[in-house]
Amino acid sequence: MSNQLYALLYRLRFTPRWSGSYCIHTEDVAQHSHFVSLIAHALCLIKKNIYNEDVNVEKVITLALYHDSSDAILTHVIAPVKRHESVKTSFQKLKGIANNEITRMVPEKMVSEYLNLSRCRREFHKHCRYG
Numbered sequence: 052m053s054n055q056l057y058a059l060l061y062r063l064r065f066t067p068r069w070s071g072s073y074c075i076h077t078e079d080v081a082q083h084s085h086f087v088s089l090i091a092h093a094l095c096l097i098k099k100n101i102y103n104e105d106v107n108v109e110k111v112i113t114l115a116l117y118h119d120s121s122d123a124i125l126t127h128v129i130a131p132v133k134r135h136e137s138v139k140t141s142f143q144k145l146k147g148i149a150n151n152e153i154t155r156m157v158p159e160k161m162v163s164e165y166l167n168l169s170r171c172r173r174e175f176h177k178h179c180r181y182g
Contacts, residue, residue, distance in 0.1 A: 056156035059123045068127045080122045084115065091115040114171055121149035 064081040092115075095108045119127070125145060133142045150169050157165045 063123050066122050066127055069129055080119050080127055084119055088112050088115040121146045124149040
């Protein structure tokens with residue numbers, strides 16, 4: 052079993068978001084993922100309790116926690132760059148390579164769970180404006 056996976060993901064706290072851009076309040080990828088998870092949880096509760104719709108809260112929160120995990124390898128790339136038509140396809144390929152590298156660090160008995168997470172993450176990003 053490799054400890055590299057969690058060591059790598061722990062580095063997200065040292066990966067700044069929007070680096071190179073002026074920001075009044077800086078944020079790292081770990082902080083961002085935490086707050087995305089909080090918002091995702093609240094939206095799940097709204098969907099479940101107000102709209103009486105079924106939602107897999109665990110799946111949604113897990114996706115929120117891991118949605119930028121490839122930034123641990125690639126660093127954070129700002130949205131205007133990764134959305135630009137000249138780099139969009141290439142960046143998606145790089146992100147896929149990074150996610151494959153992360154998955155290879157997963158203990159063997161847990162790989163299927165992480166592969167499922169990767170498939171869900173791709174679906175999640177298809178529905179996001181910045182994906």
